[in-house]
Amino acid sequence: MSPRTQRKTSSSRRTSSQSCTKRPWTAKLAAGLLYSRTGDRVLLLATSVFPEFRGKGVAARLLGGVLDSLRKDNMTATVSCPFAAAYIRAHPEYADIVDARFPGNPHGHHH
Template sequence: MTITHEHSGSKGRYVYRAGAQEAEMTYSQASETLWIIDHTEVPDAFRGQGVGVKLVEAAVIAARAEGRKLLPLCPFAAAQFRRHPDWADVLNR
């Protein structure tokens, strides 16, 4: 599963594409060290395949590598942080 990262100004997103379908997790950069995850959208064609989790996980991996924290305001992303206590190191509390 290939996930790409797009970032412009204070906004960014992680995207998974297959054919004409696209899933995304968007964020706002609140500061140099904080991203706010504000939305995750996965089309029905991708449901049940773990695409949403992989999108959030991509942000977690990047946050670790870049010394950032994540604030998951998106209900889906927040639920994933509760399910993955091993991501607590990048969770902004």
């Protein structure tokens, strides 16, 4: 996944072992996406947004950027994160990124 983003107000970076993409919003860290990469497939594990940034579309922007990067890099996703599953259901233009062999839990689960 590319660490670049399309937004001027935020940036994305990888932490060690390429396991988490974080998105600062202004000068503060606002959200993160935990993932695991195997070959050309990424397992989307969990999305987290700090409380003061919830309800502002931060997680959607983060996930949209990650999915755009996966597409650009010809990679697929296995989805176990409920938010990612719901986002992909709401944005069918990303359905082709879900790995047909290992879709994960494309319906997500609700707490």
